[in-house]
Amino acid sequence: MKQQTRTLADRQAKPLTKLLLGVLTWIVVLIFFFPVLWMALTGLKSETDANTSTPHFIFKPTFAQYASVWKGAGGLNGLPPYLEHSVIVTVVSTLLVLLLALPAAYALSIRPVRKWRDVLFFFISTKMLPVVGAIIPLYLIARNLHLLDHVLLLIILYTAINLPIAVWMLRSFLLEVPAEVIEAARVDGAGLVRQLRRVIIPIISPGLAATALICFIFAWNEFFLAVNLTTVNGATVPIYLVGFVQPEGPFLAHLSAAATIACLPVLLAGWAAQDKLVRGLSMGAVK
Amino acid sequence: MVNVVDSAPPVPKVRTARPGRRRSESWIRRVPLVPALVFMFIVTQLPFVLTLWYSFQRYNLNFPTAPRDFPTFWNYAQIFGDHIFRTAVLNTVLLTAVPVIASVVIGVGIALLLNRYVFGRGFLRTLIISPFLVMPTAAALVWKFTILDTTFGVLNFFLRPFGLGNTNWIGQHSQLTIIAFLTWMWTPFMVLLSLAGLQSQGEDQLEAARVDGAGSWRIFRALTLPQLRPYIELGVLLGSIYIVQAFDGIYIITAGGPSTDTTNLPYYIYQTAFQAYDIGRASAMAVIVVIATILIATVALRLISSIFSEEGMRGR
Numbered sequence: 001m002k003q004q005t006r007t008l009a010d011r012q013a014k015p016l017t018k019l020l021l022g023v024l025t026w027i028v029v030l031i032f033f034f035p036v037l038w039m040a041l042t043g044l045k046s047e048t049d050a051n052t053s054t055p056h057f058i059f060k061p062t063f064a065q066y067a068s069v070w071k072g073a074g075g076l077n078g079l080p081p082y083l084e085h086s087v088i089v090t091v092v093s094t095l096l097v098l099l100l101a102l103p104a105a106y107a108l109s110i111r112p113v114r115k116w117r118d119v120l121f122f123f124i125s126t127k128m129l130p131v132v133g134a135i136i137p138l139y140l141i142a143r144n145l146h147l148l149d150h151v152l153l154l155i156i157l158y159t160a161i162n163l164p165i166a167v168w169m170l171r172s173f174l175l176e177v178p179a180e181v182i183e184a185a186r187v188d189g190a191g192l193v194r195q196l197r198r199v200i201i202p203i204i205s206p207g208l209a210a211t212a213l214i215c216f217i218f219a220w221n222e223f224f225l226a227v228n229l230t231t232v233n234g235a236t237v238p239i240y241l242v243g244f245v246q247p248e249g250p251f252l253a254h255l256s257a258a259a260t261i262a263c264l265p266v267l268l269a270g271w272a273a274q275d276k277l278v279r280g281l282s283m284g285a286v287k
Numbered sequence: 288m289v290n291v292v293d294s295a296p297p298v299p300k301v302r303t304a305r306p307g308r309r310r311s312e313s314w315i316r317r318v319p320l321v322p323a324l325v326f327m328f329i330v331t332q333l334p335f336v337l338t339l340w341y342s343f344q345r346y347n348l349n350f351p352t353a354p355r356d357f358p359t360f361w362n363y364a365q366i367f368g369d370h371i372f373r374t375a376v377l378n379t380v381l382l383t384a385v386p387v388i389a390s391v392v393i394g395v396g397i398a399l400l401l402n403r404y405v406f407g408r409g410f411l412r413t414l415i416i417s418p419f420l421v422m423p424t425a426a427a428l429v430w431k432f433t434i435l436d437t438t439f440g441v442l443n444f445f446l447r448p449f450g451l452g453n454t455n456w457i458g459q460h461s462q463l464t465i466i467a468f469l470t471w472m473w474t475p476f477m478v479l480l481s482l483a484g485l486q487s488q489g490e491d492q493l494e495a496a497r498v499d500g501a502g503s504w505r506i507f508r509a510l511t512l513p514q515l516r517p518y519i520e521l522g523v524l525l526g527s528i529y530i531v532q533a534f535d536g537i538y539i540i541t542a543g544g545p546s547t548d549t550t551n552l553p554y555y556i557y558q559t560a561f562q563a564y565d566i567g568r569a570s571a572m573a574v575i576v577v578i579a580t581i582l583i584a585t586v587a588l589r590l591i592s593s594i595f596s597e598e599g600m601r602g603r
Contacts, residue, residue: 018403018404021400021403021405022403022405022406024400025397025400025401025403025405025411026405026407026411028396028397028400029397029401029411029414029415030414032397032414032415032417032418032471032474032475033414033415033417033418035418035426035429035430035434035471036417036418036421036426038429038433038434038441039421039425039426039429039433042429042433050433051439052439053438053439053444054444055441055444100322100323100326101323103319103320103322103323104319104320104322104323104324106319107316107317107318107319107320108320111316112316113313113316113317113320114313119320119324121588121592122324122327123323123327124588125584125588126327126331126332127528128528128580128584128587129331129335129577129580129581129584130531130532130552130553130573130576130577130580131532131553132532132552132553132556132557132573132576133334133335133338133573133574133576133577133580134331134334134335134338134573135556135557135560135573136334136337136338136341136560136566136569136570136573137333137334137335137337137338137341138334139560139561140337140566141334141337156330157330159326159330160326160327160330160331163323163326163327164327167323192318192319217420220422221422221423221424223423223424223534223535223538224532224534224535224553224557227538228557228561237422238422238424238425238535241422241424241425241428242424242428242538242539245428245432251432252432252433252439255428255429255432255433256429256433258425259422259425259426259428259429260425262422262424262425263420263421263422263425263426266420266421266422267417267420267421270416270417270419270420271413271416271417271420274412274413274416277416277479278479278480278482278483281476281479281480281525282480282483282521282525283525285521286480286483286484286518286521
């Protein structure tokens with residue numbers, strides 16, 4: 001991606017065609033990006049500038065909305081507690097996923113168990129099953145265990161959501177570790193934990209990072225489980241967002257500022273690690 | 288949930304195990320797998336067994352003391368006479384198939400554009416992945432209130448010169464709204480996959496075809512499209528898995544409405560369970576959805592295992 005090689009099609013095309021295709025590319029991409037840009041812009045407006053039928057493209061930017069999102073205003077809570085829940089749930093579930101997935105991926109690639117193929121497909125088949133198929137018992141079990149509206153509940157469930165993806169991804173990275181390296185460590189008498197720590201993890205650390213990124217994205221953005229199983233004490237950022245839509249009074253700038261904060265962590269991480277995204281999203285199929 | 292794996296065609300073995308290894312060794316090999324397997328089993332399979340059990344009861348949280356009549360087929364009988372359920376099935380198909388197809392077509396198109404030399408290509412690539420990264424909840428709210436709103440929405444402002452400035456998109460074109468939202472969100476995913484596919488294409492092969500006098504369209508049909516095929520298949524497969532469960536956008540933008548125009552199965556089950564508190568009926572619907580999913584997934588898994596064959600796919 002980084003090397004901007006001129007492909008054959010480029011060299012053959014007429015200059016005008018090239019220019020038009022370039023302009024078209026920019027227009028199409030900007031249309032797709034526009035909602036994100038509009039969200040960021042509206043968040044920097046005053047409510048007077050945001051709530052107009054003729055949109056203001058030129059305005060005096062203000063961070064007032066960000067301040068009130070942070071502190072809470074007009075009977076609304078501030079964002080920090082929700083942000084805290086989101087961070088805890090995302091970080092802990094991602095760590096748990098890696099902790100469970102790495103040994104499992106090892107047993108499915110480097111020293112495979114006998115029915116490794118069936119196990120691999122068991123993991124992926126759980127991903128195909130609709131969450132609605134489990135939400136009712138999950139709700140009732142959580143209620144009986146007093147786990148409703150608790151971060152621990154979301155931690156467990158997000159781990160389950162991301163574990164299959166992580167197993168598939170990590171397996172694809174483990175398959176690339178040279179067999180001789182692991183064999184040498186084993187001959188030296190290294191057990192599983194030492195093999196992982198001394199040999200494997202250093203080699204596949206980019207893969208671990210890519211896996212963590214994907215888990216982070218899915219956990220941070222998850223809504224269905226959060227909205228059905230939490231209200232206040234375990235509620236994450238998406239719940240905060242839907243909670244403060246007010247039927248009366250202008251709130252567009254306020255909403256946009258909150259939405260921008262909510263999107264920023266994943267946007268920044270995704271932009272920074274974009275060359276790792278394809279492999280992660282395809283669960284390791286596309287290298 | 289249920290093992291749909293047996294029918295999957297063989298994937299080439301990566302490292303063949305030595306024959307005649309001892310029993311104890313095969314147990315040691317399983318140890319690293321156990322925590323993940325047990326965890327997944329408890330969290331994803333157990334609830335489904337309970338769903339199945341509830342589906343044969345008349346169980347409504349509004350009437351906790353009412354007799355549950357276990358076992359009863361009452362819930363299933365209700366569902367088969369329920370026209371909203373049929374609508375929800377059709378809506379699910381429509382609101383999955385159209386966004387998947389649209390995002391693949393647009394995604395391949397954008398990938399073809401971005402695969403050329405374009406000024407600021409890296410920057411454009413960074414921008415195009417954004418819709419997929421933003422929190423769906425946040426995006427849905429922004430779409431609903433700042434873009435699609437009849438009065439304050441910026442879309443109607445742009446459309447005013449074309450005489451469409453007063454369109455009530457969410458109210459009058461709710462299905463189109465949801466389709467557009469899902470397509471917008473999933474196109475970047477298809478772009479990334481297609482770009483990976485395009486970059487795995489050999490330049491010399493294209494060069495040879497061109498020397499032989501093949502036109503752009505023929506090269507696209509005969510060389511590029513077959514090259515992209517596994518990437519597109521993977522995109523369709525993974526896109527469908529996620530889009531069929533679409534909930535955030537529907538919950539926020541249309542709330543399944545107007546009437547039941549955008550009520551898909553996840554949303555209808557959500558309404559039955561968490562607004563009508565009819566646990567029995569919602570469970571029965573969930574069971575039907577899961578059975579349908581297993582049937583479809585059996586086919587899908589065959590496709591996956593052919594995609595994830597040993598050679599893998601090379602991109603970038």
